[in-house]
Amino acid sequence: VQTLLRQRRAASDAAVAALSEEGLDRALAGHPPIGRPRPGDPLSAREQRGAADAPPALRAELLELNLIYQERFGHVFLIRATGRTAEEMRDALRSRLDNPPDVEREVTRVELAGINRLRLARLYEPSTGTGASGAAPTRPPAPEGERP
Numbered sequence: 001v002q003t004l005l006r007q008r009r010a011a012s013d014a015a016v017a018a019l020s021e022e023g024l025d026r027a028l029a030g031h032p033p034i035g036r037p038r039p040g041d042p043l044s045a046r047e048q049r050g051a052a053d054a055p056p057a058l059r060a061e062l063l064e065l066n067l068i069y070q071e072r073f074g075h076v077f078l079i080r081a082t083g084r085t086a087e088e089m090r091d092a093l094r095s096r097l098d099n100p101p102d103v104e105r106e107v108t109r110v111e112l113a114g115i116n117r118l119r120l121a122r123l124y125e126p127s128t129g130t131g132a133s134g135a136a137p138t139r140p141p142a143p144e145g146e147r148p
Contacts, residue, residue: 005120016116024112028075028112035063058086058087
């Protein structure tokens, strides 16, 4: 299983690295803003748990910073949210607002690869054979050439 996971991670990393700018934009469009997971999407809600548990003022600040970020860079702020607190995500968002667009694009690509690696690891976790939550994945894998 570990060998298969390593192979899948390597393939995922290569796919993210090879994404065209248009492909990266399509991948980013599939991710909800931090603090606003898609209703009915347990994967998104689980990954963003740190933001969901934040006080209302901090959630409002995250929303405001998300809007500023989207206006500046033209896409959703992407961060591997799993295991991060709302404060950590807010601080990263603030910090990344200062990045030049080309630097931020590369940081975003690295974050996307990290999210994919984490999701792959969950699929291969030992338990009932269904991943970290004990539930089957909510989406089938994307066809080759699409969002990794």
